[in-house]
Amino acid sequence: MKFQRIGEHGAERPIVVDGEIAYDLAPLTGDIDGDFLASGGIEATALALARKRLSPITIEGLRVGAPIARPQAVWCVGLNYAAHAKESGAPLPDAPVLFFKTPNTVIGPFDDVLIPRGSAKTDWEVELAVVIGRRARYLDSVDEAMDHIAGYTISNDVSERAFQLEQSGGQWSKGKCCETFNPLGPALVPRDELDPGNLRLRSFVNGESRQDSSTADLIFDVAYVVWHLSQYAVLEPGDVVNTGTPEGVALSGRFPYLRAGDVVELEIEGIGSIRQTCRNAG
Known part of the structure; x- marks a missing residue:
């Protein structure tokens, strides 16, 4: 289903x-x-x-x-795979690193991604996205978290690295909130139909492999992330939580950043695949 x-x-x-x-x-x-x-x-x-x-x-x-309409919040966890933290030049976090995307970044799974004006460092990020099903507020234990999850989908946490890191002013959202920067889909798979702790996730650019990892390598797993966030904020039904990306992004220096005409494909087993073509913002 x-x-x-x-x-x-x-x-x-x-x-x-x-x-x-x-x-x-x-x-x-x-x-x-x-x-x-x-x-x-x-x-x-x-x-x-x-x-x-x-x-x-x-x-x-x-x-x-997008499989969920009008999320009131898009929560994002950064540096949640050890190898990605290493390629980003960052130390392993002691607690989940939190940033936000504006809800209007969410687009369909096959819609075009717009390269922002002045961008030279637009990057892809395949992520398992959690959709909240019940309000999560001050959860008493990690074990409670799963009952507050509706299901899972695929997110492309598109990022502009110069905006994020060089022009940030101290936080990341400038590089995360450009229009079209959160393709989501192709479907919402109910919580009980997937094991979020052991899913293969991959990305490709123009047919060439970029990321190939497993959610088994998450530093902070899905349940812990939801529990942790509930200690600081109220997660509402329909909220989206992007759980982090594995190694293999352009920020690593191993691959070129995205340009108009590039095609990005992302897949997570049990959910499906999504595909975006990049074009310049008008």
């Missing part, structure tokens, strides 16, 4: 894909958002499928949107 939003930007409709068949979710919800997740929408969908209460629909040729 995978949840998607299909259609033109601003007019996406919610669907669920079960096996090879897509079903219209309109009888259950107007969108896949925080309200849907918090009200037991995933469980209601499974029940409706079992009782054959949803109608099959054809989605061939339609645009795929």
Whole structure:
């Protein structure tokens, strides 16, 4: 069971894909958002499928949107793979490094990424993204965290490294919040259908391998990240948490930064793959 939003930007409709068949979710919800997740929408969908209460629909040729609508926050964890910290020239963190993306950076998984004006260092980052399903506030233990997760998807935490590190003024968000800098998708996979602690994740640029790692190498695992963040802020249903990227980005110096015309592909086993073409911002 995978949840998607299909259609033109601003007019996406919610669907669920079960096996090879897509079903219209309109009888259950107007969108896949925080309200849907918090009200037991995933469980209601499974029940409706079992009782054959949803109608099959054809989605061939339609645009795929981000799988979650209108996240009120996009939380990001940096330097969460040891090898990536090393290639970035940073020491291993003692606690999760937190930064933010603005929610309007979120785009569909196959939408174009815009190279910002004046950019020479736009970079790719494949990441496992966590979607919050229940409000998480001062969780008492790491063991509680999983119950507050709705599911998982793929994030490309696109970054402009000069903006992030050379023009930052002391924090990273200038290099993280450019328009189109968070492709997300292609689907939201429910929490119980994946083991987030052992997923292969890869990235490619113009068909050439860049990143190839596993979430088993996370410094702070998914449950710990959600628990930790809940000690400092309230995570709301529909929030997205990007959990960090492994080694193999352009910042390492081993690969060129992105230019207009480049094609970035990212995949995580059990979720699928996403693909963006880069073009210059107008």
